[in-house]
Amino acid sequence: MKLSQIASTLNARLENGSPDAEITGVAGIEEAAPGQITFVANPKYAAAARTTKASAVIVDDSFPAISTAMLRSKNPYLTFARAIELFHQPAKYAPGRHPTAVIHPSAKIGEGAHIGPYVVIEEGVQIGKHAVLLAHVVIYRGVSVGDRFFSHAHTVVREGCRIGNNVTLQNGVIIGGDGFGFAKDDQGRWHKIPQPQPVVIEDDVEIQSNSCIDRASVGETHIARGSKIDNLVQVGHGSHIGENSLLASQVGLAGSTEIGNNVILTGQVGVVGHCKIGDGAIVTPQSGVAGDVAAGAIVSGAPAVDHKLWLKYSAILSRLPEIARAVRARKE
Secondary structure, three states: OEHHHHHHHHOOEEEOOOOOOEOOEEOOOOOOOOOEEEEOOOHHHOHHHHOOOOOEEEEEOOOOOOOOEEEEEOOHHHHHHHHHHHHOOOOOOOOEEOOOOEEOOOOEEOOOOEEOOOOEEOOOOEEOOOOEEOOOOEEOOOOEEOOOOEEOOOOEEOOOOEEOOOOEEOOOOEEEEOOOOEEEOOOOOEEEOOOOEOEEEOOOOEEOOOOEEEOEOOOOEEEOOOOEEOOOOEEOOOOEEOOOOEEOOOOEEOOOOEEOOOOEEOOOOEEOOOOEEOOOOEEOOOOEEOOOEOOOOEEEOOOOEEHHHHHHHHHHHOOHHHHHHHHHHHHO
8 A cells, every 4th residue: 555545644744754655464563564554652662663664654733753754643543553454454244143053932133233143132122223243142031232242252241231333242251240249147048149230332332352240239330431341350230431431451339339431441450339430530550540520630559649649649659778777766
C-alpha cells in the first residue's frame, strides 16, 4: 500500500516522505524495518524516532521534524491502531451451525450467525444478527444478546443475563456466575445466599480472557456502554461500572462497588465493597481503595490516598530506618 494512500485513509498529514513509497506492514519503533510504518506516542521514544529503520513514523502535530517520513496526527496512538487494521484484518467466520452444536428449539438466533463446534444454547435464548460463537461456548436459558456478538471459545453466559450490541467476550469469560454471598448460621456454618439477579452488559463492551462478572442476590451487576475489562478481572455481585471505563488486569471489585464514567483502574487494583469511584478518576497499580474516590482524582497506595501525597510517602520510605534512629537518639 502506498504511503499517500495510508495517509489519506488515516486522515494524517504526510511530511518528508515519498507519496509513492510502498508500505507492507507495521511494527514497533525499535523493531521496524524498511517498508514498515511505526509511531511515537510516548515522549520517551522520541529519540528512537531519529534512528528507526521504519519507512514512516506516525507522530503528533507538534513533534520535531526528522529525516524519516512522518504522518502527523492529533492522536498518534489511535492512528497507529487504525494503521494496524489496514494490514491485519480479523478472521472471518462463515454463517452456519456446526453439527455438534446443541441448540434448544425455542432459541431464536438472528441471520448470519456462526455457531461453532460443541456450542450449547439453552431454551428461551435470543441472539441478534451476525453473532459468532466459537467452540464450547455455553449460553444458559433466558439469555438475550444483541447484534454482532462475538464469543470466543469456552465462554459462558449464565441464565437470564442481558447483553447489548457489539459485545466481545474473550476466551474463558464467565458472565453471571454466582456472587460470593454466604451468611453464617447459629452453628457457625455458612449458608449460601441465592444469587438470582442477572448481569446486564450494554453495547460496545469487551471483556478479556478469564474474567468473571458475578450475578447478584438483589439488584443487578451492570456494565455500561463502551467499557473495557482486561484479563483476570473480578467484578463482584451488584457492582456498577459506568461508560467508557477501563479495568486493567487483575483488578478486583468487591460487591456493590460503583465505578463512574471514564474511570481507569490500573493493574491489580482492589476496591472494597460499597465504595464509589467518581467520574474520570484514576487508581494507580496495586492500590487498595477502602473509601470513596472523588471525581477526577488520582490515587495511589494501600489504603489509596492522593497520588502526590503517596509520592511523598514513597520518597520517605527508604529513609525510615535512618529517621527511626534519629528519633531514638533524641529520646536518649
